[in-house]
Amino acid sequence: MNLITRYLSLHVQEFAGAFGRALHQPFGSLMTISVIAIALALPSGLKVMVNNARVLSGSWETAVDFTVYLEMSVDDESARTLARNIEARDDVSRVALVNRTDALADFRAYSGFGEALDVLEENPLPHALVVRPNGGAQGNVAALARELDAMDETALVQLDTEWVERLRSILELARRFVDIATVLLSLAVVVVIGNTIRLEINNRRNEIEVIKLVGGSNGYVRRPFLYLGFCYGLAGGIVAAVTIGVGLSLISYPARSLAQLYDSGYRLVGLSVEQTALLLGSGAVLGWAGAVIATARHLHRIETT
Amino acid sequence: MIRFENVRKRYPAGKEALSGVSFSLEKGEMAFLTGPSGAGKSTLLKLVALIERPTRGTVLVGNQNTSRIPRRRIPHFRRRIGIVFQDHKLLDDRTVFDNVALPLLIASLRHRELERRVRAALDQVGLLEYEKSSPLSLSIGEQQRVGIARAVASRPELVIADEPTGNLDPELSLNIMQLFERFNKVGVTLLIATHDLELIDKLDHRRLCLDQGKVVNKPQLNTDC
Ligand SMILES: Nc1ncnc2c1ncn2[C@@H]1O[C@H](COP(=O)(O)OP(=O)(O)O)[C@@H](O)[C@H]1O
Ligand SMILES: [Mg+2]
Numbered sequence: 118m119n120l121i122t123r124y125l126s127l128h129v130q131e132f133a134g135a136f137g138r139a140l141h142q143p144f145g146s147l148m149t150i151s152v153i154a155i156a157l158a159l160p161s162g163l164k165v166m167v168n169n170a171r172v173l174s175g176s177w178e179t180a181v182d183f184t185v186y187l188e189m190s191v192d193d194e195s196a197r198t199l200a201r202n203i204e205a206r207d208d209v210s211r212v213a214l215v216n217r218t219d220a221l222a223d224f225r226a227y228s229g230f231g232e233a234l235d236v237l238e239e240n241p242l243p244h245a246l247v248v249r250p251n252g253g254a255q256g257n258v259a260a261l262a263r264e265l266d267a268m269d270e271t272a273l274v275q276l277d278t279e280w281v282e283r284l285r286s287i288l289e290l291a292r293r294f295v296d297i298a299t300v301l302l303s304l305a306v307v308v309v310i311g312n313t314i315r316l317e318i319n320n321r322r323n324e325i326e327v328i329k330l331v332g333g334s335n336g337y338v339r340r341p342f343l344y345l346g347f348c349y350g351l352a353g354g355i356v357a358a359v360t361i362g363v364g365l366s367l368i369s370y371p372a373r374s375l376a377q378l379y380d381s382g383y384r385l386v387g388l389s390v391e392q393t394a395l396l397l398g399s400g401a402v403l404g405w406a407g408a409v410i411a412t413a414r415h416l417h418r419i420e421t422t
Numbered sequence: 423m424i425r426f427e428n429v430r431k432r433y434p435a436g437k438e439a440l441s442g443v444s445f446s447l448e449k450g451e452m453a454f455l456t457g458p459s460g461a462g463k464s465t466l467l468k469l470v471a472l473i474e475r476p477t478r479g480t481v482l483v484g485n486q487n488t489s490r491i492p493r494r495r496i497p498h499f500r501r502r503i504g505i506v507f508q509d510h511k512l513l514d515d516r517t518v519f520d521n522v523a524l525p526l527l528i529a530s531l532r533h534r535e536l537e538r539r540v541r542a543a544l545d546q547v548g549l550l551e552y553e554k555s556s557p558l559s560l561s562i563g564e565q566q567r568v569g570i571a572r573a574v575a576s577r578p579e580l581v582i583a584d585e586p587t588g589n590l591d592p593e594l595s596l597n598i599m600q601l602f603e604r605f606n607k608v609g610v611t612l613l614i615a616t617h618d619l620e621l622i623d624k625l626d627h628r629r630l631c632l633d634q635g636k637v638v639n640k641p642q643l644n645t646d647c
Contacts, residue, residue: 331525332501
């Protein structure tokens with residue numbers, strides 16, 4: 118027990134020492150921390166944006182309308198009844214009946230095939246119902262589509278989700294891009310911290326020499342530099358998390374009013390507790406790694422002379 | 423305490439600094455290592471502290487063959503030796519106390535024991551009241567005494583010093599040497615390199631004379647021994 122507390126208190130002392138020395142050169146330390154914060158905030162920020170777009174695209178899909186084309190045999194009266202019945206369902210918010218006569222008139226007016234249609238003796242278009250599902254889980258929407266498809270009067274259910282799919286694949290691409298950016302920027306953090314530690318080693322060459330002369334092991338000499346790298350990474354992570362938080366709160370108000378315009382309760386999704394912990398943790402680990410590499414490469418060069 | 427057996431040292435980029443040195447220093451002895459500049463005094467001390475390795479021959483320190491000490495054990499080995507440098511090698515951004523405490527911190531001494539030993543060492547060199555000062559605020563003589571306090575703080579059996587009075591005037595130099603004598607009286611073995619012959623003439627200790635990398639037993643009139 119005693120040994121453990123002694124060990125811990127020694128480490129706390131060294132930790133405090135590493136921090137204290139970083140504060141000795143506030144400008145240089147701030148520069149390093151900002152660069153690390155930017156490198157960490159970029160991928161995290163992009164990830165948050167992609168996440169938001171995915172949540173948003175999810176909410177769009179549930180708001181998508183179906184078009185239910187009825188059999189040619191269904192007459193006006195039955196179509197109207199069917200529309201009312203469907204609209205009465207819990208999972209449906211609105212049903213609009215597109216009458217085959219109106220549809221033909223529209224088609225004639227807008228398609229430019231008016232004369233071609235004159236050749237036909239009968240209206241080739243069926244009645245159609247435009248069904249707007251209630252916003253809800255995506256599973257319900259698929260179930261609703263299946264049920265509508267199973268009705269005798271139904272010829273075809275068309276779910277116009279192609280554009281959502283397209284958006285999805287674009288988002289998937291964006292996610293890949295963010296993953297690659299994350300790897301590259303993580304490397305950048307390691308390099309930046311490694312370089313800072315290298316400069317620090319050079320600055321304290323004299324001290325390192327003396328410590329080695331009075332019996333300091335390589336591990337002893339290395340430790341404060343590892344702590345320094347850890348602290349830089351952690352501090353960069355904290356600044357990155359704060360930056361993302363501030364950025365999100367700046368755009369959250371306009372985003373909400375935009376969502377209200379579209380009649381959507383959509384809210385911006387920020388960093389979760391786990392994501393914040395991950396951000397800080399990876400900052401610290403990357404800082405540590407940078408210090409490990411820098412000390413391995415530069416410390417042994419300083420031999421006592 | 424120290425035994426050299428036909429030790430040679432050739433630096434990679436240079437001539438031979440030691441060419442066949444044999445001598446031994448008994449436990450509790452105090453000896454001056456003399457000789458003109460370039461004779462190999464610093465090199466000899468570096469071999470004792472394992473700052474350099476001999477090219478040939480055997481260096482024994484405290485009955486231990488230093489060639490058997492692997493690199494990673496060198497720090498541990500050095501903790502048993504006190505080293506005093508001509509330029510004292512104090513850390514200017516730490517207090518006098520922290521400078522003297524450094525070897526004890528490295529040896530992870532208990533806090534109370536560490537404080538006790540640092541104060542005792544500072545007391546022995548007469549600088550107890552300066553423990554909170556920066557080394558920069560002290561005179562050169564005082565700085566050298568802090569360096570000595572650091573070397574003896576961990577109570578080593580052996581202390582080596584390379585020109586510890588090189589930067590000091592005669593009076594301060596004598597003062598430093600008398601300090602070493604006091605440590606010798608309580609059993610510390612000392613090997614002190616110096617070329618200040620006037621100074622060591624005033625003190626009655628064994629001399630080990632080096633010239634051109636060799637131990638000279640009967641110094642010629644024209645050498646500096
Ligand atoms: N690191 C080194 N590399 C090459 N030659 C050295 C080195 N250190 C010392 N020498 C040479 O070794 C010889 C002995 O030097 P040194 O031991 O410093 O003598 P002293 O301390 O007696 O003046 C000198 O010729 C010096 O130039
Ligand atoms: Mg010398």
